[in-house]
Amino acid sequence: QVQLxxxxxxxxxxxxxxxxxxxxxxxxxxxxxxxxxxxxPGKGLEWVAVISYDGRSKYxxxxxxxxxxxxxxxxxxxxxxxxxxxxxxxxxxYYCAKDADPYIAVSGTDSWGQGTLVTVSS
Amino acid sequence: DxxxxxxxxxxxxxVGDRVTITCRASQGISSYLAWFQQKxxxxxxxxxxxxxxxxxxxxxxxxxxxxxxxxxxxxxxLQPEDFATYFCQQLNGYPFIFGPGTKVEIK
Numbered sequence: 001q002v003q004l005x006x007x008x009x010x011x012x013x014x015x016x017x018x019x020x021x022x023x024x025x026x027x028x029x030x031x032x033x034x035x036x037x038x039x040x041p042g043k044g045l046e047w048v049a050v051i052s053y054d055g056r057s058k059y060x061x062x063x064x065x066x067x068x069x070x071x072x073x074x075x076x077x078x079x080x081x082x083x084x085x086x087x088x089x090x091x092x093x094y095y096c097a098k099d100a101d102p103y104i105a106v107s108g109t110d111s112w113g114q115g116t117l118v119t120v121s122s
Numbered sequence: 123d124x125x126x127x128x129x130x131x132x133x134x135x136x137v138g139d140r141v142t143i144t145c146r147a148s149q150g151i152s153s154y155l156a157w158f159q160q161k162x163x164x165x166x167x168x169x170x171x172x173x174x175x176x177x178x179x180x181x182x183x184x185x186x187x188x189x190x191x192x193x194x195x196x197x198x199x200l201q202p203e204d205f206a207t208y209f210c211q212q213l214n215g216y217p218f219i220f221g222p223g224t225k226v227e228i229k
Binding site: 060061110 | 123154156158160165166167168171172175177209211213216217218219220221222223
């Protein structure tokens with residue numbers, strides 16, 4: 001049974017940093033690309049970032065490029081999102097999600113965590 | 123970047139109705155499109171990928187079609203558990219943009 005558990009959310013002041021984690025189990029973590037997707041309160045889904053199975057390739061949404069860094073530790077089955085220079089518009093539930101196919105990302109994300117809420121407010 | 127639009131943004135339907143949601147891409151994305159269902163307070167659930175391939179475990183009343191720039195998600199006979207918001211997502215290249223969503227409510 002695939003399980004993704006996010007943590008690290010909370011209330012943070014504008015301009016500060018926060019690191020999210022996503023611990024994976026139930027599948028070979030090191031074979032799958034992983035994504036972060038966020039959803040502001042009452043809004044739609046916004047894709048944030050992706051990292052390849054081996055960590056060598058990373059892509060970001062324009063809205064977070066230069067401020068957020070996605071990374072992974074395959075020895076710990078853990079995905080991370082380091083967020084810096086946080087803004088009010090970064091307030092959202094952040095989900096981690098797993099690629100449906102190993103090694104390539106063409107079939108969508110078939111497993112999602114429950115999400116962790118990040119609130120950026122002074 | 124590729125942009126996605128969905129129509130309608132909201133629809134009201136009855137149990138048993140046939141429902142169709144359209145997703146349009148700003149440029150051709152071949153068949154690299156997925157559909158998700160999201161219920162309030164829950165994570166999205168993958169329904170369809172590659173425009174028309176049903177994800178394992180998803181009821182056969184859901185179907186997808188299209189390629190290039192126009193895609194549709196059809197629910198052949200709406201069930202009570204189908205009332206939710208539906209999002210399309212393009213997978214043709216990063217960023218993997220989502221459509222704005224279509225909320226399906228009970229008439």
